[in-house]
Amino acid sequence: MATLPETTTRRIVPLTQLKRGDRGVVSEARTDDESKALLGAMGLRANEPIRLCRHGEPCIVMTGACESCRIGLTRRLADRVFVEVAM
């Protein structure tokens, strides 16, 4: 389970506000239950570390501590996935 150090100033932003190479930790997916369950099963679940590989449409993220899974999302969905990033 990944979290940012307690002393770091954090903010929660949608994936679409990250730039290429930015890292963060998934906070939540503000979407319908079915989509949330699917995203969680794919690896975009709460407290999962991610790295943004591509900004825009599609938004591509690597998930997991060893960055083992690459997921592409449409911008509309990426707008609803919120991550915790260090400021």
Place this chain on the structure above:
Amino acid sequence: MLAPRRPSTAIMSDTPSASLGPSDELPGDAANDAAGQPAHVILLGIPNTGKTTLFNRLCGLRHKTANFPGTTLESRIGSVKAEAGTLRLDDLPGVYSIELNQHEARVCRETLEGSPDAVCVVLDATSLPRNLQLLGEVLRRRLPTVVAINMIDLARRRGIAVNTEAMEAELGIPVVAISARSGEGIDRLTSAMTNPRYARTTMPSDADGERAWVDRLAQVAEADTATLDDTLTDRLDRAFTHPVLGIAVFAIVMTGVFWALFRLATIPMDFIDSMFGQFGAWVAGVLPEGLITSMLVDGVIAGVGGAAVFLPQICLLFFLFSLLEDTGYLARATFVVDRLLRPFGLPGHAFIPLLSSHACALPGIMAARAIPDRRERIATILVAPFMTCSARLPVYVLLTTLLFRDRPALAALAFTGCYALGALAGVFSALLFRRTILRGEGRPMALELPSYKQPSVRDALMSAWDRGLVFAKNAGSVILAISIVLWWLAAYPVSQPSVGSVVLTQGASMVAESQPEHAEELIAQAKALDATAQLEHSFAGILGHAVEPVMSPIGFDWRISIGVLSSFAAREVFVSTMAVVFTGEDDIEGAGVFERIRDAKRDDGVTPVITRATAWSLLVFFVLAMQCLPTLVLTAREAGGWKWAGLQFVWMTGVAYGASLITITICHAAGVT
């Protein structure tokens, strides 16, 4: 048959480190039951773990494709030869979790609830931690389980080690490292499948407990430490999904696919067409002339040949798609196409069904099963037949040749225009459906992007084989039945020889000895006259006359109407029907047949039957009309009812009629005759 003995519930615990005590070992020698039935093993895994490759490696051609009971979801059922006997292997759809509220997940749950003898969970060695959730869900169901850790060779190359012995000790079930691609470990896996065990530990039900269980197992497997350097993949992804470069790459790749489809597939298609033609001629030569022979030759053989001729294109299309998918490119292309199709209410997933429909709408409509959203799926199914399929091509060739006989560049342009018109009609129809009867926001897309890798030719060949068999099974019987019905409509009632043919026959008998070649020509002309008269007075001809008032506004007389009516069952019969109607011969490439169609006159003896305006109207009609009974049958099945097939037929026929009317009106206004 393996006889599972479930452990007592009194000693079960949900804590991650709990143990069920010594794991239950099943009788290893009893791989087949007393009645000789194969043990039943389920293959399960998340998408992109190489499950398909593993199934192909284990079963080869010893499998069949069927639907899960009560669903349109396909399953593959194969047999695996193991030392202890034969195993039946069921390949379940790839799912990220069997607890999701998804059709595929429901099917997996129901199958597991049927108490299979064993479950083989396939994990991806290159990204083990994300696979463990599904493994935990399966173990929670207390079924005899085997774990196959696939792509172990790829993991090794990337410096990822997986401690299978530690995993086996922790879980108490067989854990086998394999490479389905190279065959490494397959024998050990097959042996393990005949000795599945119940796990000594199960995943807890709460979210925190699940996370802890997965993390612990990842640590045990030592799979949580390696990190990939994916710079090249990042660069390729950015290129393939770029708003401009991505579309250019997609256009180049699809042009290549189309080129292969229409150049390479032509060779076996021509061979099959010729083979069936020669076989029909041989049968006609050895059997006595009569209705039975006519039914065999013009009904059965022509029908089977008519279906078989599409097989090379369908097989080649799915061979190429499988290769592209295996490289990892198709997942990226889906996002590129999503940008193009989304304004019309269609998802990126729709591009495979729509592209496949350019060969034949039948596999295209079946490919629509991959679209998760029901409304988007139905919209795709409804508009797929607008894509120009192979059956339309002979009609396009005939009409563009009539229009641009000595101007091949213009004919090619008209040909391309037909493709474009069909595609545009399809996407705009989808937009209309998605704004009206199939209104609703589509599901936003999330897709795993698999690693780029060298595609498996073996898997692509298996995919082509499967698709070809499914097409032959689904379409072959319907097309054959249609061919026999069309033959009957054209063969009955049997008309008497016409006065003209009687005169020619008598003339032939008079010169048979002195001028045998001339006599043969006279007999051939007599037969042609009889064939034309037979068609005119048959049930097909009667129908043609009956609908002429409806068809005449768009330029079709009764003869063209016969062709159009028969092509509502199957488009490809139009050209041969026209040849018979105008010349009495069914081979359009026969000497002078095309010229006689071009020069045929209407009942007034002056006006050509097919004027330029009529040819344009016919071309537009064939681009847009719904003229394929097998497609309607499949639409009813895949979309969930005959109301959708009815809507598809009425909408497409209405659009075709309206567009033809506009076309002929413009032609007449512009003085095109």
